[in-house]
Amino acid sequence: MRNISEKQRIVIKLGTSTLAHKTGKLNIRRMTNLVRVISDLHNSGREIIMVSSGAVGLGAGKLGLPEKPKDTKTKQAVAAIGQCELMHVYDDMFAKYSITVAQILLTKAIINNPSHCENFMNTVEKLVNMDVIPIVNENDTIAIDELELEIGENDSLSALVAELSRADLLLILSDIDALYDDDPRSNPDAKPIPLVEKITPEIEAVAGGAGTSLGTGGMSTKITAAKIATNAGIDMIIMNGRDPEKLYDLFEDKEIGTLFKAQ
Numbered sequence: 337m338r339n340i341s342e343k344q345r346i347v348i349k350l351g352t353s354t355l356a357h358k359t360g361k362l363n364i365r366r367m368t369n370l371v372r373v374i375s376d377l378h379n380s381g382r383e384i385i386m387v388s389s390g391a392v393g394l395g396a397g398k399l400g401l402p403e404k405p406k407d408t409k410t411k412q413a414v415a416a417i418g419q420c421e422l423m424h425v426y427d428d429m430f431a432k433y434s435i436t437v438a439q440i441l442l443t444k445a446i447i448n449n450p451s452h453c454e455n456f457m458n459t460v461e462k463l464v465n466m467d468v469i470p471i472v473n474e475n476d477t478i479a480i481d482e483l484e485l486e487i488g489e490n491d492s493l494s495a496l497v498a499e500l501s502r503a504d505l506l507l508i509l510s511d512i513d514a515l516y517d518d519d520p521r522s523n524p525d526a527k528p529i530p531l532v533e534k535i536t537p538e539i540e541a542v543a544g545g546a547g548t549s550l551g552t553g554g555m556s557t558k559i560t561a562a563k564i565a566t567n568a569g570i571d572m573i574i575m576n577g578r579d580p581e582k583l584y585d586l587f588e589d590k591e592i593g594t595l596f597k598a599q
């Protein structure tokens with residue numbers, strides 16, 4: 337029996353493929369449903385911290401670009417446009433439920449600098465105590481393609497945020513139901529793995545790259561995230577963000593997605 341119902345402070349990570357269509361434009365139905373269910377979880381007394389991707393994807397969608405840009409300067413500019421759009425959407429959608437959101441943009445250098453990192457932790461704590469939902473992303477305009485600054489993908493970032501904010505659970509919403517024993521896009525016989533007690537080399541070996549041109553890290557960065565979270569004593573779930581109602585099932589301890597057990 338799972339004990340997800342007991343989790344109080346939850347970091348929820350949303351990937352680009354969950355919040356946008358392949359065009360890069362907002363998936364309005366999905367986002368409307370997600371914000372409604374997350375608002376309900378928040379109203380039930382849980383502390384929610386979000387890590388949201390989407391700056392580059394939504395920026396590209398807003399500009400009508402056929403795909404995410406590849407060159408650094410365009411990516412940085414597009415991220416600046418998309419981040420603004422992303423927060424506008426969240427601010428607007430959560431306002432319907434009288435919930436205030438706040439934006440925090442991080443880089444690797446901020447996390448690695450003890451005093452900057454403490455500022456981040458204090459701000460998250462204060463916002464959560466104010467009943468506000470912090471929404472974190474990487475500061476792509478500053479960090480993209482900068483070795484010293486860039487984490488590069490939000491799966492690991494969400495695990496670091498979970499660790500720094502002392503979360504009880506990291507919930508990664510993806511475009512796939514679970515970790516499978518092979519990439520289900522290339523192997524239709526792949527089977528879901530409901531529980532990972534320990535991240536072994538065999539588990540690492542089954543995780544492949546991104547499934548769509550919108551996604552960044554694929555399953556391998558989710559395994560990296562799982563290592564960070566579980567080593568910090570935090571359970572992690574990977575589940576599909578396609579059907580937000582399933583979040584209710586998850587918090588009723590039903591077996592949804594893959595649970596990586598805290599070590």
Ligand SMILES: Nc1ncnc2c1ncn2[C@@H]1O[C@H](COP(=O)(O)OP(=O)(O)O)[C@@H](O)[C@H]1O
Nearest residue numbers: 351510511516519544546547551552553554555
């Ligand atoms: N073993 C695996 N189990 C599940 N998905 C896998 C696996 N290996 C690779 N993948 C791919 O990882 C993708 C999810 O990651 P990604 O494309 O980055 O999406 P998101 O941005 O929504 O997290 C899946 O759609 C799938 O194609």
Ligand SMILES: N[C@@H](CCC(=O)OP(=O)(O)O)C(=O)O
Nearest residue numbers: 352389390391392489490552
């Ligand atoms: N920080 C980037 C997203 C990076 C990332 O990991 O993307 P995704 O695989 O969609 O979660 C952005 O906001 O576009």
